Amino acid sequence: MTATATSANTAPVRIDLAIPEVFPALLKASETIGSLGLDKKLHHLIHLRASQINGCAFCVKMHLREAREDGETQDRLDRLIVWAHVNDFSEAEKAALAWTEALTELDHKTDYASLRGRLRASFSDKEIGALTATIGMINLWNRIQVSAH
Template sequence: MEVRFNYQQANQDAFRAMLKLEDYVKTSGLDATLLEFIKIRASQINGCAFCLDMHTRDLRKMGETEQRIYLLSAWREAPFYSDKEKAVLELTEAVVRISEQGVPQDLYERVRAHFDEKEYVNLIMAVNTINAWNRLAISTGMFPKEDK
């Protein structure tokens, strides 16, 4: 596999704009583990190997258990996630797949049981940001480097 081109070098203004979004999300006050869960779950749905590799590594460095990382794609069947985490994962799936059914009212209410309006917008911004990173990585042919 070969990367098609380095999008950071090809369009530095676009890359800086993405970094501003990323910086906003990182400093929004949302829990760092939840943010990595969002990044991993969205990247699983979008099929972004580059981002999956990066964010699973990041979450391990943060001290998250292998089991919770491995089971993120099957979070509904795993008893290791809190109601708050489940609400965020379900919201992530709904926003990534927004054209299928939007964000149903009952999901909105489950998320709002844990987050105020500002935090809700921050969650949406987190999903939007990783979606954009996924699309950049996939469209430019980025892939993870193999461990040796």
């Protein structure tokens, strides 16, 4: 057997089969979060950026397609990875993307208070809650998908 061969011992766990009650609950949570009124384009940018950071190729491909379907431009999608260095994104989007990165790549040195201040310049507490829940949910989905790599 080669080093890359998969045995029953190293095969990915099919969470949908091993604990089937989890996926319907996660889908319901995703649906609830999606109903909180977050702008669709921002929702897609958050999902895509977190998926890029997490290295989830399946999710990147899916979120690119969904973003395009909802009218996101290819130019902005191409520059999402360098969002902080270009003028393609509004200040509100940049604040949300900074929050996305901070909650995706946890670092004890992150100044969450200043990030929340930046968010509050554009979003209500309810909207910040929706952003936070959206980021948490995509990170969960990414980790489940990446665990099958």
